[in-house]
Amino acid sequence: MRTPILIAASAALSLCLALSASTAIAADAAPAVKIAYQDLDLNSAAGARTMLDRIGRAAADVCRADPRNLGVSLGAMEQMADCYRMVVKTAVQTLDAPRVTAALGGTDGLVREARR
Secondary structure, three states, X not given: OOOOEEEEOOOOXXXXXXXXXXXXXXXXXXXXXXXXXXXXXXXXXXXXXXHHHHHHHHHHHHHHHOHHHOOOOHHHHHHHHHHHHHHHHHHHHXXXXXXXXXXXXXXXXXXXXXXX
């Protein structure tokens, strides 16, 4: 059974990722987005790309919800970009779906897929 992943940005770390809503989150007030993927075949290239798109949209939502990322200053924009990259990378690693990892450009997913 595939459980939706939950992405959350904590005040201390800019993010925390959990596999289910029941998993503890580092900060009680952390913004969170649940990503459903039961409708996707993560073993297909199209499913992996769609999942990566969903993760990207959720990461943008989570990072925009962090008050430190508000504003138009260079620092705020850099913080937002750093948050986005970290959330996407952590979500993909936690999901542990080789094709999604490969779609992100990570070779680790290709190595794991070849071993199966």
